[in-house]
Amino acid sequence: MKRLNPDESLWFLILLGYGAYIAYLLGSGDMIYFINPRLNVFMIASASVFFLLACIQLPRLFLSGERRRDRFWMALFALPMLLGVATAPKGLHEDIALNKGIFLGGATGGPTSFLDAPGRKTAPTAKVGKGPAGEKYGGDWESVAPTEDGVFEVDAAHFDSKLRIVEDVPGAFADLKVRIAGFVQRRSGLPDERFFVARMLIVCCAADSTVRGLMVEWPDGGSFAQGEWVEAEGTIILQEFYDDWFLKNVTVPMIRATRVEAIKRPSTIYVYPASGVPEQQH
């Protein structure tokens, strides 16, 4: 009876293991913790290729002779899969957001560069409907930033695109009632009553995540811990801050909250970029 070649068998198991692990992540829906769902088709392809390569590896299981692969490198190759099985990660934790930091989201009003988005080149207090900022959004923010019961809701589905509009033309949103849900993100230099309500924006995968959110002012803000999930409602005001990144004052849209309450953490803390402007909701 032929003897199993241990190294070829290990390589076979690694290929099979990767295929099965990716298939499990796709089947269980856990892939969402790692990859933007729009890339799932690549994950399906990846699992299929792993299975195919495992099949091709089958005739080599009984191959005799010198081993061709070093087990250290095979162990390293298998490490992500083994770590995934061992720790079963459920996505990024809110604490990592502290490492990533958060941009104030204001406009400096200073000289712009070729990298600035067209909308950001306008004065931060410009009203929509007047000047180039208004033309960009069709002259009427109600058409692109619809409200429900008079409240502009920064919902998870349009989190990035709605924030982008607010950052582009914050003046247009001054005095508007707004509602946002996310985790509490602290920023150095800000007092306890001022914090961000933020979420993790994923473009391709968790490694490229960025923290996006709006600053909230709430007198009892100190009672919320970093990473705690809250829903905030209030009125947008424009506030000037000294930004230690810019080393100068910036104008930032901020929610002066009338209500902030703790909410349950959703199953995933991620949001994804939506192209263009948010869809009409009514």
Add this chain to the structure above:
Amino acid sequence: MILFFSRARSLLRVERSFQEIPKGAIRLRSIRHNSAREMKGWLFFALPAAAALLIPALRGTRLEIVSGPVLQSFATIFLSIVLEAMPFVMLGVFVSSLIQFFVTEEMLARALPKRTGSGLLMASVLGFVFPICECCSVPVMRRLVRKGVPLHVGITFMMAAPIVNPVVLLSTYYAFGGNVAAAAVRAVLGMVGAMVVGLAATKCFSAQEVLLPETASSDGCSCGCGHDRGEVASSCRHEHEHEHGHAHDAARSSGGASTLPRRALSLARGVLEHTGAELFSVGRFLVLGALISSLAQTAFAKDLLTGIGQHQVVSVVVMMLLAFVLSLCSEADAFIARTFVGQFSPGAVMAFILLGPMIDIKNVLMLQEGFRKRFVLFLTVAAFAVCFVLCVAINVARL
């Protein structure tokens, strides 16, 4: 972790020394150290495997040793980089295998321009029609250079393709809020930078100087029939069926009583076996790069950079180092770069999206699999130098 890296280093040394000494000596040496290596090899594999089995079993008990936000985030980032890059690495090694089996040196010699200038230009724009990212471009470039493609063409293609890739340019356009200038400047500087590095490489090195001999586990045939060191790429045209039923270039060599479907099947199996072998040789470095990058992302706080973002020179250096360490996909890096606009000088933000696709930790590690260390170091330094000059120029010109 330190153990892992020191082991990786020593293994690279062993592999290189294997390639430099005669075959007979390799056999003697391997026999002498066989049992010790065997034990160590199993140990390295057994430890993570045992941990993978034990950790879930202990979950929820008083003996639970792995929990906490840091590990969750680290594992998520590590896995996400590997999962996202793997299909593109697969595509890269598959294309590399197709080139190995179907493209001859003569075909490439006929297709490529003879002049250096036109070769550079063609290589820099090839990414427009051959959209691949940086994970994919390394194995393709390695195979092309092995097949006799001039070094400057290979290097320029490897560095420019992940930047001028239409998907990357579109994502840049979108990430910067519909800004055509951002995408255009990135494309032009990427092409210029890649051509300069390619030209410098060809002036300083020849392809023979930089290529490592093919190893069994990577470029050559991995069937173990003894003709794997450098023979397959150029001269393995013979038709033979091994015990394991794999035929080298069977279809290409033709003849005999083989029927067309059988030859096609045999060829397909050959391509897939080659793909599997290359996936191992390139993928392990992808994993190592992802490991370093995820450790950096978990440990490194952005606040440490406060106050240096507006410096014309320091900000560029910092962002180049950041791009090198983070090893982000070129299709996603523009979205990260966007978060630095205003906080960092325009040149620094451009440096982040220019250098990353040209060279980063995982590319450097993957390049080590086919090229000599001296050359990989040269490429890294050259890419840094070119990006530095281009991006400081942006700051000086106050674009």
